[in-house]
Amino acid sequence: MKTINRFILLFLSLVTFYACEDIIAEDISDDVVQVLFPQNDQIIYSNVVNFQWAELDGADKYRVQIFNSNSGVIRDSLVSQNHVSFPMDAGNYQWRIRGENSAYESNYTFNMNFSVVETTDLADQQIILSSPNDSFYTNNLNLILDWQDLNAADTYNFELVNVTNGESIVNQQSNLTVSSVTLSSTILSNDAEYRWKVKGVNGTSETLFSSRKFYLDRVNPNIPQNTLPLNNATSNINQPINFGWSIPGDTGIIQSTITYTIQFSNDISFSSILQTTDVNGTSFQQSFANAGDYYWRVRAKDLAGNIGSYSPVFKFTLN
Incomplete structure (x- = not known):
């Protein structure tokens, strides 16, 4: 028995040692x-x-710093990959970089000088899309898409593609002299994933297309079903109560993250609201200091801004 116990202790020690090795950051x-x-x-x-x-080796992230000609910091970014892109105006700059992990930082590199020169050749330039952000969810049929003016571009070409419908082109516009496009219900007629693309053009060259995607979703989330506590349950004051609910799957073409709003009231009609709380998951814990009858309900909201109906009202009594 002692031999077995010694073996178990040795095994546990080895496991602990290697587990600690895994979490010790490299210097x-x-x-x-x-x-x-x-x-x-x-x-x-x-x-x-x-x-x-x-x-x-040993670095989890990298800190990139960029300085203008007056040695002022214009960028200080922490990135996880070994590359990053920034739009920059013409001018003279310096940059440096270091590696970081949870416990250590490497030395910064020496400052590197570089210059950005404005040119009329668009082949190596890019259109900088401004808004909306990539992977934006909306239920609005009137949407403005805009981008930064590119000095060397005389006009812009725009394309809107319905990705859900097999990359079908929904709208094309050429020779635009403005840096935005307004979409309306005549263009956005279907819920779908869309990709919008813009390129700059002048008399001798053009950029590649820059693109982002957005999601149109006009379907309200389903009604949650209260599960805990059961209707007409009884509990005690100042004791945490676990509230829980479920929700049927989204039937819309586009699904997005669902959040919830839970409400409490002292009357079944909710004419007076005691508390309203936003919740990320399908559970919530709350205690109450006063005895009496309480009522609760919950509803769902998605990233596009669609709001579902409240669940059936459940009652609970505190003694």
Whole structure:
């Protein structure tokens, strides 16, 4: 028996040792990230700079700092990949980078000088889309899509594609002289995933298309079904009560994350609301200090802004 116990203790010790090894961060404080682009004194003929570097062993993230010609910090970003892109105006800049993990930071690289030069050649330039954000959900049939003006572009070409319907082109507009497009119900006639694309054009060159997607969803979430506590349940004051509910699956073409609003009242008609709380999941815990009858209900809301109906009202009594 003693031999078996010693074996178990040894096994547990080894497991603990290796588990601790997994969570101990590697010391990278003497290391330096290798810069790939832009190198020192590099000239960039684009309105977007693609910063790139070699991955550093032991680093989970990288801090990128960019300085203007007056040595002022204009970017201080923490990224998890070994590249990042930023739109930049013409001018002279410096940048540096270091690796980081949960416990250590590497040395910063020496500041690298680089210049961004404005050019009329659009081949290496990009359209910077402004709003809405990528993967935006909406139930609004009137939607404004806009982007930043590109100095070298004379006009813009726009395309709207219905991704759900097999990449079908819903709308095309060429030779636009403005940097926005307004969509209406005549264009957005179906709930779907859409991708909008814009490129800049001048007399001798053009950019590639820049694109984002958005989701049109006009279907209200289903009505939640109260599960806990049971209707007419009894509990005690100052004791946590677990409230729970379920909801049938969304039947709409587009599904998005559902959040909930739970309400409490002292009357069944909810003419007076004691409390309204937004909840991310399908459960909620609450205690009450006063005895009496209470009523609760819950409803769902999706990312597009659609709001469902409240669940049937349940009653509970506190003694």
